Amino acid sequence: MTIFAAVVRHGSFRACAEKIGVSQVVISAHIRELESRLGAVLFERRPGHAAELTEQGHHAFNRVSAILTDITDLQQELAGEHDRRRLNITTYSFIMLKWQDRLDRFRDARPHVDLHVDLDPPDNATLALQVQRGDVDLACFFAMAGEELAESTVIGEERLAIYVGPDHPLADRMNVTAEDMQAHSAIMLTGDNPQRRLTDRALTIIGATPARVLMETDALALMLSNVRRNRAWICLFQDSVDDMVPGLKMVDLVQPMPPVQVCMLTRSSARHDLNLRALQAIIRSPV
Incomplete structure (x- = not known):
């Protein structure tokens, strides 16, 4: 599963092989074994063209990424909250302006956590997939009333x-x-x-x-x-x-x-992540 996710993220079998340091033949063998176990064709292969994900492949990538992220969450949980790590945040620049002081307090309290902020969010549905796959640890986005994403929490309102x-x-x-x-x-x-x-x-x-x-x-x-x-x-x-x-x-x-709802979304599997919970709490706190 790790190899499959890496192939998708790197864009091709060859790029994945070069990144990992193995031959492309090894990568192909891993993928075919996974396809055999799942009973599904994950890639469409055409001579002279890069392999492309099938519809089942797209579905498998989202599920596999979520499974691997669950494992990573468990590793973080077992390692303890003071283990050095990175949290990926995706939000809008307007929201980030209001968060600056809060994030500074978080960094001071938890210097072992590296906060990486992406201010170029995709549409909300894609953002939810990124959270589910573990590409994003915490997303904060805008939604009109009644259009919030499932499992998201409304933390504020803007006009x-x-x-x-x-x-x-x-x-x-x-x-x-x-x-x-x-x-x-x-x-x-x-x-x-x-x-x-x-x-x-x-x-x-x-x-x-x-x-x-x-x-x-x-x-x-x-x-x-x-x-x-x-x-x-x-x-x-x-x-x-x-x-x-x-x-x-x-x-x-x-x-x-x-009115515009300001919503927060994290993975349900990260509910035991003390660093992420602390980040959520400080974002919700008064300035």
Whole structure:
């Protein structure tokens, strides 16, 4: 099972063989033995092409990864909470800004734990698979109410809002409708930005998907410069504007933006991991 998971993670039989330091023939023999035991073809093999996972292979990879992770969790449990180790966190940069002081306290209290933070989360379903497989130890993500992942815990709530410059036509209007918003240009994050999925979903819920987009960018200074010049509206977290971006005006919407749940997810098999439990506790604690 370890060889099978390694082949998938390294992308090919050859890359896995080179990484482990054995011949490709040995790797192939291990895979065929596993296929025989499982009674399933895990890879589609074509001459001159890299082997690709079959549908059963994808399912097996997720299950095998979870099994291997359970074993790793048990090893960590038996080694004790003071054994040197690494915890992988995946979250959003907006959430990470609020966690900085908490994570510093965790590092001071548990210097033997190396925290690795990934600020480029995939969609929530993929993120849940990464947690299940053990690629991620703790995930913190956004979800609309009622769309939380199974086994996740809601640990907070954030609010999105629409902002414009002080002289924008929507700045002083009351009860602005979705149609009013669509009559004006918007500035959006790029499609590759994880937070874009969230703003798209929120705008869809209130029926205000922008009809005109002035630009798509992740450059905050460029966004704010154009908003301040009254060229477009933008969807941002209220806290980020209230705390760090003075001078913008929140648009008074007839239908408010939906609340955003902040959710935490860890593997059920890690419930005995004292380091991970301590990390969860400090994240939930007051600043």
